Amino acid sequence: MNNDYLNDSDSEKENSLTQDYSNRTIKRLPLYLRMLRQMQSNGETYASSAYVAETLMIDPVMVRKDLSCTGVHGKPRIGFLIADLIPAIERLLGWDGNVQAILLGVGRLGSALLGYPGFLKYGFRIAAAFDINPAVKGVISDIPVYPPEKMKEVVEKESVTIGILALPAAFAQEGADKLVAAGVRGIWNFTPIRIVVPKNVVVRHEDLASGLALLSHKVFCEK
Amino acid sequence: MNNDYLNDSDSEKENSLTQDYSNRTIKRLPLYLRMLRQMQSNGETYASSAYVAETLMIDPVMVRKDLSCTGVHGKPRIGFLIADLIPAIERLLGWDGNVQAILLGVGRLGSALLGYPGFLKYGFRIAAAFDINPAVKGVISDIPVYPPEKMKEVVEKESVTIGILALPAAFAQEGADKLVAAGVRGIWNFTPIRIVVPKNVVVRHEDLASGLALLSHKVFCEK
DNA sequence: TAGATTGTTAATCGATTAACAATC
DNA sequence: TAGATTGTTAATCGATTAACAATC
Numbered sequence: 481m482n483n484d485y486l487n488d489s490d491s492e493k494e495n496s497l498t499q500d501y502s503n504r505t506i507k508r509l510p511l512y513l514r515m516l517r518q519m520q521s522n523g524e525t526y527a528s529s530a531y532v533a534e535t536l537m538i539d540p541v542m543v544r545k546d547l548s549c550t551g552v553h554g555k556p557r558i559g560f561l562i563a564d565l566i567p568a569i570e571r572l573l574g575w576d577g578n579v580q581a582i583l584l585g586v587g588r589l590g591s592a593l594l595g596y597p598g599f600l601k602y603g604f605r606i607a608a609a610f611d612i613n614p615a616v617k618g619v620i621s622d623i624p625v626y627p628p629e630k631m632k633e634v635v636e637k638e639s640v641t642i643g644i645l646a647l648p649a650a651f652a653q654e655g656a657d658k659l660v661a662a663g664v665r666g667i668w669n670f671t672p673i674r675i676v677v678p679k680n681v682v683v684r685h686e687d688l689a690s691g692l693a694l695l696s697h698k699v700f701c702e703k
Numbered sequence: 704m705n706n707d708y709l710n711d712s713d714s715e716k717e718n719s720l721t722q723d724y725s726n727r728t729i730k731r732l733p734l735y736l737r738m739l740r741q742m743q744s745n746g747e748t749y750a751s752s753a754y755v756a757e758t759l760m761i762d763p764v765m766v767r768k769d770l771s772c773t774g775v776h777g778k779p780r781i782g783f784l785i786a787d788l789i790p791a792i793e794r795l796l797g798w799d800g801n802v803q804a805i806l807l808g809v810g811r812l813g814s815a816l817l818g819y820p821g822f823l824k825y826g827f828r829i830a831a832a833f834d835i836n837p838a839v840k841g842v843i844s845d846i847p848v849y850p851p852e853k854m855k856e857v858v859e860k861e862s863v864t865i866g867i868l869a870l871p872a873a874f875a876q877e878g879a880d881k882l883v884a885a886g887v888r889g890i891w892n893f894t895p896i897r898i899v900v901p902k903n904v905v906v907r908h909e910d911l912a913s914g915l916a917l918l919s920h921k922v923f924c925e926k
Numbered sequence: 927t928a929g930a931t932t933g934t935t936a937a938t939c940g941a942t943t944a945a946c947a948a949t950c
Numbered sequence: 951t952a953g954a955t956t957g958t959t960a961a962t963c964g965a966t967t968a969a970c971a972a973t974c
Contacts, residue, residue: 574923700797
């Protein structure tokens with residue numbers, strides 16, 4: 481059974497026969513990246529797994545195993561060369577190029593995502609946003625908002641590869657279809673709907689409810 | 704090693720000796736809940752695991768196993784009584800009472816969360832928000848915004864149990880300390896910082912970067 | 927050298943999937 | 951009864967943790 485759509489689809493196989501990094505490793509890489517960048521801007525040259533592990537509260541063995549996926553080798557008694565590690569992680573995440581994205585649905589969540597400055601750190605740029613409602617046409621947070629008809633044109637002109645779905649649930653599948661038709665290769669889905677897409681399109685389902693479920697279950701139902 | 708802080712801390716043990724539902728099950732429960740509510744509002748009485756599984760694209764065996772945690776028993780050839788399942792899931796998630804929450808940091812993400820109407824479906828209510836910046840004082844999306852000094856007072860008066868952390872990274876730990884001092888029992892952390900809290904406070908780290916990492920790795924680095 | 931750190935292999939743990947019995 | 955569906959036990963798979971060898 482295919483579980484790609486779930487928020488934490490850590491258990492997939494598909495075409496990952498040769499990869500020796502797990503999904504959990506991939507999810508931790510941004511933590512390392514953020515920390516390493518900070519260390520670098522503090523003037524540090526090497527990072528030891530013990531130090532990284534303690535700061536991020538992760539087991540040091542896991543840190544070494546995760547970092548070994550980058551291909552960078554640490555030096556015993558010294559640690560890993562930060563200047564090597566950062567680009568290696570970026571490459572592993574596909575964050576080295578300039579990834580162009582578009583956003584569908586400029587509601588509350590959509591606007592928040594448009595204004596989020598962090599995406600650039602991930603080599604990400606939201607090239608444009610789209611909304612059916614003509615009232616939101618214009619420019620929000622320096623990003624132009626167009627009607628959906630212009631989607632394909634923008635995707636082609638700007639080489640957009642990622643679509644962000646922030647529509648009301650009722651329009652989720654319709655929006656996904658439009659994104660696929662326009663030619664995106666990955667969809668970051670913020671709706672609670674499991675959208676159906678062709679096999680060659682990757683979907684990441686970002687579900688706030690599942691996170692909240694875990695938190696409130698632990699607070700109210702345990703101990 | 705304690706991994707509670709990670710976005711997908713699916714591997715914890717702690718005080719869950721007697722529980723027979725896994726973290727992954729808990730994360731899936733909101734999906735079932737949403738679907739069952741929709742079915743109920745469509746006038747349906749029973750839900751079969753096969754139908755739920757197909758709609759949500761989950762293995763039917765897993766659906767049955769997940770639903771069995773609720774204590775509700777399905778009837779062979781018929782399915783599960785929706786009217787029993789809904790309150791059972793709500794109880795398992797702690798979503799049956801009226802959970803009061805407060806939000807720290809009324810920036811872009813914070814405002815989006817304030818305006819998100821979905822929380823009420825999860826039995827959640829944001830009672831108040833707090834921000835150091837006096838300029839944002841007032842009312843946003845019908846929710847009052849106060850200076851941090853009022854936090855403890857509000858937590859006590861409104862029986863607040865959950866704190867939502869939507870501050871800039873640099874103030875994350877400071878904000879967490881304030882939430883703990885004010886008496887919340889759980890923190891939903893939207894900053895990329897691993898905050899340190901006493902053992903009796905539950906933290907859920909909601910990390911968009913990890914989701915994006917998985918998506919872009921699959922799009923750009925696989926196949 | 928001694929000691930700190932890396933990096934790998936084996937054991938364990940948790941979650942999913944497969945097989946199948948039970949039930950209406 | 952026959953057949954569809956539930957529900958449980960065993961096998962498999964993936965990820966973490968433990969143990970320890972290798973290296974500077």
